[in-house]
Structure formats: C-alpha cells, structure tokens
Amino acid sequence: MTKRLSDKVEDYLKSIYHLSKGEGRVSTGQIAEDMDVSPASVTDMVQRLAAENPPLLDYRKHQGVALTGDGKKAALEIIRHHRLLELFLHEVLGFSWDQVHEEAERLEHVISEEFEERVAAVLGNPQRGLHGEPIPSRTLEMPDPDCCHLQELRTNQRGRIQEVNDDDPGFLRYLAAQGLIPGVEFEVIGYSMYDDNLRIQIGDGKEELVLGASVTSQIQVKVLE
C-alpha cells in the first residue's frame, strides 16, 4: 500500500537516479539544472522527499541528496515504464526514434502495472530500449552499464555503440543520418587533444566522421577486444 507518488516526484527521483547513476550523492544545483527549475524549488522538494515515510532520499544540508532503497526502487519503476513505452511506441505505433521520448515522458507516470506487464509481453520482454538503454527487469534489477563514453576512447581502439542520449530529437535525427545507432561498430582513427575531436571510421567501409566532445559525450560504447 505504498502511497502513489505524483508525476513531479517521480521526475525528481528519475533525475536524481540519472545524475547519480543510482549511487552516490547529487547536489541540489545539479538537479535544478537538469529539471529546469529554481534551486529553491529543489531544496524544498528534496526536504519533503527526505521527510516522507519511508524516506525516498537521504538529504543533508549543503551536501546534496542520495536515493534511499525506496527512492531507487521508485526511480527504476519509472525508468522501466519509460523505456518499455519508447520501444512500444516505435514498434507498435510506428513513432520515429526521435519522437518517442517526449510521449513516454508523460505516459510513464500513468500506466498501471498491468499495462507495463502486457507491453513487456507484446515486446517479448526486451532488455534494451530503443536508444540502447538497459531496461530494468520486472523485479527492478538494473543491468550493469558495461560501457563507457565514446569521449574516453583513443586512436586505434575499436568499439560498438551501446546507448545514445535520447532527449533531444534534433540530435537523434543527426545521429541516425550519420549512421550512429546502437549496435554499429567503429574504430577510432584520430584524436585531437586541443578540441577533443575524435575521428572515427564506421564498420569496415571508408566512411569517416569527425565528432566533437558535445557529441562523443552523449554516446556510450562498449570497447571491443
């Protein structure tokens, strides 16, 4: 009989989960930035969530917050909804991969466990989302990331695109146009230390791309070999 959380609370928990990757502390300022609200609003909200029964956050003045077990569970529930919904919107309703995020952002808060189960079943209990994100299991276990940011790779390293940032439709269309989609393999063939540009070659074709840090920081890859 865990009391139903509001949409806003769910979005706060999700934001904190993403910023902390499930562990560690996050500052109120980071949350304010990510959620596009004032720092004062965040302080107020996190104090309320820390005072909940059971508490959803561990809050200490001037030292940010960490998710409690309950807070993390609530966040993972919504993240599971979000990622299943994105896949469903694409596979069943034909939404394009840059349109699904916004729609899922609203739907994630209102679907029942029944809906979640049925969608998962229709999709064959997938473990990865439309943009390559791992989907928490029914029991809310989140698989390890087993990948790092493309940004961190250097010349001669090979990798496979694992996951891309999905909250900017324009960026997603750009990625698709360049062939930078989850599953694609590549080799780093150059690095410029002054601007952090990375030159990569996709597949075994001669297709080359030069990507800036603001692109490579939004792509997660698995290093090969």
Added chain:
Amino acid sequence: MTKRLSDKVEDYLKSIYHLSKGEGRVSTGQIAEDMDVSPASVTDMVQRLAAENPPLLDYRKHQGVALTGDGKKAALEIIRHHRLLELFLHEVLGFSWDQVHEEAERLEHVISEEFEERVAAVLGNPQRGLHGEPIPSRTLEMPDPDCCHLQELRTNQRGRIQEVNDDDPGFLRYLAAQGLIPGVEFEVIGYSMYDDNLRIQIGDGKEELVLGASVTSQIQVKVLE
C-alpha cells in the same frame, strides 16, 4: 495555441458533457455527485472555467452551467481519446472489457494528437467503442445517439443492445456473463409496473432474463421495426 488544460479540468468538462449530453444546463450539485467532490469545490471550479479566455462554460449563479462551443470541443477531444484508448487496450494489449475504463481514464489526458491519430489508424478508424459508445470523429463531430434506454421498452418490442455503461467493472462482468453485450438482439416479453422489472428473451433461443431498473437504465438500445 490553446493553453493546455489540466487533467482535472478535462474531467470536469467530460462530466458536464455526459450529464448534459452536450446540450442544456447542469447543476453544480449533479457535477459534485458525479465527480465525487464537494459542491463547494465544483462552484469554485466552474467559476474559474467560466472566467477563462475563451470561456469553457456558461455559468449563472444558482442556475448551473452549460458548455460553450470551446468547452464542448475540449470535452469531445477527451471522449475521443478515452474511447479510442479503451478499444486499443482491448484489441492490441488484451485488456478485458471491464479493465479498460480505469486505465483509459488516466491515459486520455496525456496522449498527444500524434498518438491519437496512430491509434485510430491501427484500429481502422472505428466509429464505435468497446462498450458500443459512438466515437467522436477526428473533427469532433459526435454522431447522434439514435437509441434509447432499455428501461423505456415494453412487452413485444424488439431491440438491439447499442451501448452499456462502462464505469463499473463488476457490472460489466455481470453483463458479459448474461450475454448482454452490444450487438445482441432481444425481445421484451414482460413488464412489471410496480418494480419496473423487464423480462427479455435474447436472440431466438429460449434464454430468458429478468432485469431490474438499475440494470435496464444502464443499457442503451436501438428499437427494431
């Protein structure tokens, strides 16, 4: 650029639409009863909706409210969402006909026009919902009801079930168990004027049912011949 209405506002407009059947005035008391909130809350809300720009309601003190053109359009938009969603939940996700209403009640407020269009397309642009209700068109025209309550029929009249009240799961399971579903034809073979019980025979089998007023008032039928 019509400002986005809140879920609550949409539910008020929908309630007023149903109570007034799109025309005429409705008292604040009726709305309070239907929405399960206090009369004071209703008065407050209808005054706000009447003060909107453009106004969604016509309100006169102590004389109830009527939907304006804009209010009616907003109500029909949500009713279209609701009925398309119920059908979708049943046809695509396998929800039973007594489960869909509750889920649709929440989803109706958050789906985009894009979602609405795609669902309608997947379903083949249906004109009737899962419980027989007419579905407003894309342009928000509501087809005429062309039917009346089963309650009003008398001995020897034949009819076809057109539409049933869908907000009580138990009632829907009861109807399904009795074979009282939209499309089924029957003949009234008896009427008891003291308790308003109706005796009906379904199809041409010898299956007979006796139905009280609280059942017959929740079923809409088309009179045959």
Added chain:
DNA sequence: ACAAAGATTTAGATAAGTCTAAAATATAAT
C-alpha cells in the same frame, strides 16, 4: 587565515484544487 565568490537554504508569494462550516438563495409546503 580570511575575504570574495559561489552554492544552498530560508522567507514570503502565488496558483490550482480541494475541504468544512457558515451565509445566502431558491424551492416546496403549509
């Protein structure tokens, strides 16, 4: 070690939606 800068928290306001209790109005009954 201390002042300046930066981040966070408090204080005070506002808007939406709800409630209960009291006041006002309308309807029905004598």
Added chain:
DNA sequence: ATTATATTTTAGACTTATCTAAATCTTTGT
C-alpha cells in the same frame, strides 16, 4: 404569503509545486 427545507455560494484553511529575493553556508584564492 410565510416558513421550512434543500441547494448553492462564500469564507477561510490546507497541500503541492513553483517562483524571487534575501540570508546563510562552503569553497577558493591569496
């Protein structure tokens, strides 16, 4: 036509979520 009853509206309060401006910590640079 008055009085009694029922309905509706107002008044005052509360909750959630947000803001701006002011106060208070923390961190950093010298």
